[in-house]
Amino acid sequence: MPYPKGDKRVSDSITEITKLIQYRDINGGNRLFGGRLMEWIDEAAGVAAMRHCGGDAVTLMVDSLKFKHGAFINDIVVLIAKVTYVGRTSMEVRVDTYVEDKGSGIRRAINHAYLTCVHVDENGRPKPIEYGIIPEGITEQAEYEGARKRIAIRKQRTAEGF
Numbered sequence: 001m002p003y004p005k006g007d008k009r010v011s012d013s014i015t016e017i018t019k020l021i022q023y024r025d026i027n028g029g030n031r032l033f034g035g036r037l038m039e040w041i042d043e044a045a046g047v048a049a050m051r052h053c054g055g056d057a058v059t060l061m062v063d064s065l066k067f068k069h070g071a072f073i074n075d076i077v078v079l080i081a082k083v084t085y086v087g088r089t090s091m092e093v094r095v096d097t098y099v100e101d102k103g104s105g106i107r108r109a110i111n112h113a114y115l116t117c118v119h120v121d122e123n124g125r126p127k128p129i130e131y132g133i134i135p136e137g138i139t140e141q142a143e144y145e146g147a148r149k150r151i152a153i154r155k156q157r158t159a160e161g162f
Contacts, residue, residue, distance in 0.1 A: 007132040010140050013052040013083040013093075017044045018100075021075045032071040037097065040079055041065070041113050045093040048081035049117035052091055053129045056120050060090060063114040063150060069099070071110055076100040078107060084140075085147030086133040089126035090118045092147045114150060 019025075019040060027033040042059055049057035071077055078098045085092040093115045098107035121127040135144040 006130060007134045008052055009134045009136060010082050010084065010143075011136070013048040013081070015044050015048040015051065015079075015081045017047075017079045017081075019077045019079070021071055021073055021077060023073065026073055030072060032075070032077070034067065037067075037071075037077075037111060038062070038065065040077070041081075041095045041097065041111070042115070044079040044081035044095050045113075045115040045117055048083055048093050048095075049091050049119070052083040052086065052131060052133070053119040054131070055127065056122075057091070057117040058120055058124070060116040060118050061154075063092075063116060063154060065111070065113040067111050069108065069110040071099045076102060077110075083133060084114075084135075084143045085151070086129055086131065087151075088128055090116050091129065092150065093117055094143065114147075116154070 017040065021032055025032055025036045045059065046057055076099065078100050079095055081093055081095040083091050084094050095113045095115065096109060097111040099110050100107050119127045119129045135141045
């Protein structure tokens with residue numbers, strides 16, 4: 001599929017993963033174990049990043065991971081990931097996580113996270129990304145501008161030793 005100026009749309013990277021919380025996924029408080037959710041978030045972000053760059057991608061960092069509500073055994077969990085910003089070798093990916101009501105299908109946000117994923121070659125070294133990103137609409141443009149601010153904050157934190 002040809003892209004203007006070699007770029008891809010945000011929608012080209014959208015990845016939706018659905019999970020059913022089982023006993024192996026819960027902690028001692030009978031809630032979804034945070035580490036399990038982090039695993040699912042990483043998986044969704046990785047797929048979205050690979051869809052954008054057209055190759056392998058690895059997670060460099062999790063910038064923000066905010067737990068809003070818990071989830072419990074037999075809940076349906078939906079993760080939606082999309083690339084929000086593309087640099088030379090790295091991409092920012094947003095992952096929103098929801099619990100879906102079995103009766104109504106209404107989704108309630110339980111978590112959102114930003115991850116930085118790096119396009120890598122067969123030796124695991126950073127590789128330039130061929131495609132830029134086209135944020136369409138006001139929401140995607142705001143997310144793109146927000147990513148630029150988050151990148152500046154990340155660079156500042158790195159310089160400070162975090």
